[in-house]
Amino acid sequence: ETGVTQSPTHLIKTRGQQVTLRCSSQSGHNTVSWYQQALGQGPQFIFQYYREEENGRGNFPPRFSGLQFPNYSSELNVNALELDDSALYLCASSFRTGNTGELFFGEGSRLTVL
Amino acid sequence: GENVEQHPSTLSVQEGDSAVIKCTYSDSASNYFPWYKQELGKGPQLIIDIRSNVGEKKDQRIAVTLNKTAKHFSLHITETQPEDSAVYFCAASEGAGSYQLTFGKGTKLSVIP
Numbered sequence: 057e058t059g060v061t062q063s064p065t066h067l068i069k070t071r072g073q074q075v076t077l078r079c080s081s082q083s084g085h086n087t088v089s090w091y092q093q094a095l096g097q098g099p100q101f102i103f104q105y106y107r108e109e110e111n112g113r114g115n116f117p118p119r120f121s122g123l124q125f126p127n128y129s130s131e132l133n134v135n136a137l138e139l140d141d142s143a144l145y146l147c148a149s150s151f152r153t154g155n156t157g158e159l160f161f162g163e164g165s166r167l168t169v170l
Numbered sequence: 171g172e173n174v175e176q177h178p179s180t181l182s183v184q185e186g187d188s189a190v191i192k193c194t195y196s197d198s199a200s201n202y203f204p205w206y207k208q209e210l211g212k213g214p215q216l217i218i219d220i221r222s223n224v225g226e227k228k229d230q231r232i233a234v235t236l237n238k239t240a241k242h243f244s245l246h247i248t249e250t251q252p253e254d255s256a257v258y259f260c261a262a263s264e265g266a267g268s269y270q271l272t273f274g275k276g277t278k279l280s281v282i283p
Contacts, residue, residue, distance in 0.1 A: 060213070089270070096275075096276075097275055097276070098174075098176075098259050098261075098273030098274050098275050098276050099214065099259070099271075099273050100273070101270050101271060101272070104270060112270050114270070115171075146213055146214070148213075157202050157204065157219060157263065158204070158216045158219070159204075159214075159216065159271070161206075161213030161214050161215065162213050163211065163212050163213050164213055
């Protein structure tokens, strides 16, 4: 079984630009969550997608948006980038009805905003 | 919302010694408490978890204890090895089904050979 893969691994943007990050879920998983991890901090929940709909959102502004596709892959879009958006963005997949609660994380996309 | 505090932020131990990391949480509704290990350049990986109906859980050299009354839980690693060196995160969720985790700030564990 393939794990969670994210692209791109690194990218640099300037303030005000827009960015799209991509995630392929682990085979068999139907739920995708996105987390933001600032340097030296723990991951912070952005939102979760289940059956192509947003199903839970953390304390992030509307310029953070996402999509989940029928094959359960996902995108995170961030508009009007700010310097504080510089972070590692982690995608995690899971199987919603499973009782383990385990999230399977990708290696992340490191975004630098200049 | 939930708030998770984690201590210490850094921890150095000699190989073979034990390591203990402690976390407290604020939301009494939280009932699922996982621990993740993050190695350099990688995403977090689940190492052990515990639910609120259990007080202790063990998996080989790793154990987790939970005190719901005091709202704290701890990770214990015995017989530490150099490959245990990583950043460890505790987290809390209102339930395994929500998958919305609130993480602590992490503990950087260094195991000295």
